[in-house]
Amino acid sequence: MPTDNNSVMVEMREVYKYFGQLKALDNVSLDIHDGEKLVLIGPSGSGKSTLLRSINQLEQIDHGRIVVDGIDISDPDTNINKVREEIGMVFQSFNVFPHKTVLDNVNLAQIVVRKRSKKEASKISRELLNKVGIIEKVNEYPDKLSGGQQQRVAIARALAMKPKIMLFDEPTSALDPEMIGEVLDVMIKLAKEGITMIVVTHEMGFAREVADRVIFMDYGAIIEEGTPEHFFKNPTQERTKLFLNQIL
Amino acid sequence: MVEIKDKKKEKRETPRPVIAVGDGAAIPTKEDVGLFTAWRVSFVGAIATVACLVIFSPDPYWRILKFLPDGILVTFQVTVAAIILALIIGLFTGLGRISKNKIINGIASLYVEIVRGIPLLVQLFYIYFALGRIVNVPAMASAIIAMAVCYGAYMGEIFRAGIESVSSGQMEAARSLGMSSSQAMRHVILPQAIKTILPPIGNEFVALLKDSSLVSILAVSDLLRRGREFAAESFNYFETYTLVALVYLIITLFLSKLISIMEDRVGANRQ
Numbered sequence: 028m029p030t031d032n033n034s035v036m037v038e039m040r041e042v043y044k045y046f047g048q049l050k051a052l053d054n055v056s057l058d059i060h061d062g063e064k065l066v067l068i069g070p071s072g073s074g075k076s077t078l079l080r081s082i083n084q085l086e087q088i089d090h091g092r093i094v095v096d097g098i099d100i101s102d103p104d105t106n107i108n109k110v111r112e113e114i115g116m117v118f119q120s121f122n123v124f125p126h127k128t129v130l131d132n133v134n135l136a137q138i139v140v141r142k143r144s145k146k147e148a149s150k151i152s153r154e155l156l157n158k159v160g161i162i163e164k165v166n167e168y169p170d171k172l173s174g175g176q177q178q179r180v181a182i183a184r185a186l187a188m189k190p191k192i193m194l195f196d197e198p199t200s201a202l203d204p205e206m207i208g209e210v211l212d213v214m215i216k217l218a219k220e221g222i223t224m225i226v227v228t229h230e231m232g233f234a235r236e237v238a239d240r241v242i243f244m245d246y247g248a249i250i251e252e253g254t255p256e257h258f259f260k261n262p263t264q265e266r267t268k269l270f271l272n273q274i275l
Numbered sequence: 276m277v278e279i280k281d282k283k284k285e286k287r288e289t290p291r292p293v294i295a296v297g298d299g300a301a302i303p304t305k306e307d308v309g310l311f312t313a314w315r316v317s318f319v320g321a322i323a324t325v326a327c328l329v330i331f332s333p334d335p336y337w338r339i340l341k342f343l344p345d346g347i348l349v350t351f352q353v354t355v356a357a358i359i360l361a362l363i364i365g366l367f368t369g370l371g372r373i374s375k376n377k378i379i380n381g382i383a384s385l386y387v388e389i390v391r392g393i394p395l396l397v398q399l400f401y402i403y404f405a406l407g408r409i410v411n412v413p414a415m416a417s418a419i420i421a422m423a424v425c426y427g428a429y430m431g432e433i434f435r436a437g438i439e440s441v442s443s444g445q446m447e448a449a450r451s452l453g454m455s456s457s458q459a460m461r462h463v464i465l466p467q468a469i470k471t472i473l474p475p476i477g478n479e480f481v482a483l484l485k486d487s488s489l490v491s492i493l494a495v496s497d498l499l500r501r502g503r504e505f506a507a508e509s510f511n512y513f514e515t516y517t518l519v520a521l522v523y524l525i526i527t528l529f530l531s532k533l534i535s536i537m538e539d540r541v542g543a544n545r546q
Contacts (some may be wrong), residue, residue, distance in 0.1 A: 085447055112453035122448035126466045136452035139462055181448075188452060 033195055034059045035094075036192060036223045037082055041204055042091035044247075051077040052088065053247035059225060061085075064218050066238040066255075067227045070270060074247035075227045079194050082225065083107075083114040096191055115185030119197040121177040123169040123184070129156065130165045133184045141188060149186070155183040159213050175206030179213055186217075192216065195226040231275060235259060243267045318528045320523050327519070335511045339502075339518045346501030347522065353419055353497060354484045360423035362476070366528020370460070372435045383431065384488070390428035396489050398425050403493050418490035426483050433479070437472035438464055457541035473541055481527050488523070498522060 037059040044052035051074045059065055067075040080086040081093060081149050084100055084107050092101050100110055124132050133152035137143045143151070156162045159179040161172075178198055185193060195214065199207040211233050218224055218237045228234065234241055235255045243264070244254045251264045259275075262268050329334040371383025390398070402421035406412045412420075441464050449459035491500035502519035506512045 076454070083451055085451065108450075108453050108455050111451055116448075116451035118444060118448060120442075120444050120445040122442075124445065124448070124463055124467075135462060136449075136454060139458050140453040184452070196452075 034060050037225070038094040039078075039081075040092040042078075042081065042088050042093060044074075044081060044086060044088050049137075050247045051086075052081065055091075055247070055249060057242070057249065059223065062221045062223055064224045064237050065226070066234040066240045066241045067225065067244060068231075068234065068241060069244035069250075072141070073244045075242075075244045076196050078244065079196050079225060079227050080103075082083070082192070082194060083111050083116055085116075091132065095205045099226045104183070108140075111248055112188055113191045115188060115190035115193040116194070117185055117195045118199050119179050121169075121174065121181045122202070123172075123177050123180050125169050128166050128168055129161065129172070129180050132169070132180055133187050136184070151187055152183070155186050155220065156180070158186075158216070160209070161239050165181070173206060174202045175209045178202065178206075178210045182210075182213055182217070190222070192223045192225065197227050198228070199228065199230060229274060231259070231271075244268065245270070307504055314528060317524065318532075321524045321528070325518065325521050325525070331394065335514050336518060337511060338509075339505055339511070339515050342505045343498060343501050343518070343522060346496055346498035347526070349415075349501075350484065350487050350497040350499075350526075353415070353487045353490055353495065354480070356419045357422035357426060357487070358480050358483055359418065361426035361430050361479075362509065364423060364427025365434050368427055368431025369434025370440060372431060373438055387428045390425055395422075395425050395486055396492065399489055413492040418493050418495045421482060422487065422490070426479060429479060430476070433472055433475045434468070437468035440471045441467045455464060470541060474538050476535075477531075477538065480515065480534070481530050484530065485523065485527060 035058050037057070039055055039057040042052050042055040043050070052102055053074070055074075055078060057078075067078060069075045077086050081088050082095060088101060089257070092099060095110055096113060098110055100107060100179050124135065127135060130149060130152055132147040133155060134145065137148035137151060138145060142153070153162065153165065156165055159182055161176055164172060164176060164180075169180065172180065182198075182207055182249075192212070198214070200211050202210060207230070211230060214224075214233065224237075226233070226238075238255050240252060241255055241258045243250045243258070243262075243266075245266050251258075251262060251267045253262075258267070259271070262271060284375065325336075325340070329340055368383050368386060371379045372387065374380045374383070393401075399418065399421045402424065403414070403417045406417045406420070420435040438460075444458075445463050445467065446459055449463040450456070452460070480505050487497060496504070501518060502515045506515040509515075
């Protein structure tokens with residue numbers, strides 16, 4: 028583990044999170060480096076989504092410390108909205124705004140949060156919609172879009188904030204199989220640009236191609252971590268082997 | 276994987292949330308053929324009856340009809356002013372009811388409980404005379420305030436249900452983009468909630484118009500009070516109240532129709 032603090036983007040120390048009796052996060056400590064592509068895998072209910080959501084405080088942790096880009100977000104005095112501006116998030120269920128056109132979906136937070144003018148925001152939005160390959164739908168409402176297209180709008184919407192970190196929470200799990208590719212392609216393209224990415228996914232092909240490091244979680248704890256090669260060739264933990272056997 | 280697919284299916288099949296408010300006029304819809312016919316029969320019937328009465332028996336009906344319009348105007352003034360005020364109170368009450376702040380939530384819930392537990396007529400008297408003790412408010416203003424305070428509580432429940440009908444993922448998406456909770460509420464949640472909120476608000480509007488007849492107890496010359504004044508002078512009680520009832524009926528039927536047309540429009544524009 029590198030000790031150079033400047034390069035650490037997310038630092039988690041002894042993080043615990045409970046849902047009632049259930050330990051969703053059980054003593055998780057983790058450093059995620061600037062520009063790193065981290066993939067979280069594990070069975071459902073293993074705590075990987077909770078870990079992801081605790082980084083932008085959609086889940087409030089019960090114990091421990093999380094520092095994002097030098098700001099301690101577990102400190103109650105931290106303005107979490109400021110931190111969230113720097114953390115893009117993509118959800119399993121897309122969560123595009125159904126009452127706004129594709130362009131306005133991408134514009135909204137730029138105008139409201141970043142205080143960009145409408146013109147400036149639209150320029151950035153169009154560039155990003157072009158990048159995710161959906162520029163021809165710019166004036167459509169989301170209900171006219173396929174799931175894959177909605178998810179690409181959601182990615183563009185998050186990128187428009189120019190975040191330092193992107194969180195992906197099972198971005199392809201709600202998609203029909205033929206649409207998974209188009210979303211993964213966008214994510215692979217994004218990964219090449221050097222942004223820090225933390226991805227919860229069941230797409231092992233994606234993990235193999237993009238990940239710098241893979242983390243396997245079960246029962247709220249990190250069971251095993253390593254490079255994709257390590258994971259797919261010779262995992263050491265029994266539970267990891269079992270899980271990989273089930274999904275590969 | 277199977278589990279995830281099932282979840283997705285569920286999501287798709289979940290019907291759009293509908294808020295059912297039992298009170299107020301039934302707003303006719305196209306699907307509801309029986310009610311639609313009933314609406315026609317009563318609307319055309321009421322107008323025809325008024326016309327017949329006025330034509331065949333101008334004394335006293337024509338005299339009564341000429342006497343009422345001032346009252347209709349007052350009824351509308353009270354209704355419109357009260358509904359606007361009630362919407363504002365309702366918005367804040369609804370937001371208060373979903374607030375995580377215990378004090379704000381407590382105050383909003385208390386307000387709703389108290390108001391719902393006291394009959395409107397008692398509230399009208401109470402606010403009228405309570406306000407009268409502290410400040411000298413014109414009868415009209417205190418009537419409007421009392422109606423708004425009462426209906427604000429019901430509106431609050433409608434707003435709360437409407438806001439809660441928007442999926443929690445929308446709030447999470449907005450917050451994850453760095454919006455504050457009030458920015459998210461304003462730009463993301465409320466615009467979506469409005470579509471669910473509009474039909475019951477239409478219902479409340481019609482209900483409030485009918486309940487506004489209660490203000491005739493105070494010194495407000497609304498439609499009912501104008502009728503009472505005329506009847507007291509001419510002793511034509513039966514004739515006057517027949518006409519008053521018919522005029523109320525025509526107004527509420529007309530408004531119900533208007534609201535159902537508006538709802539259709541909103542439904543058609545729904546994206």
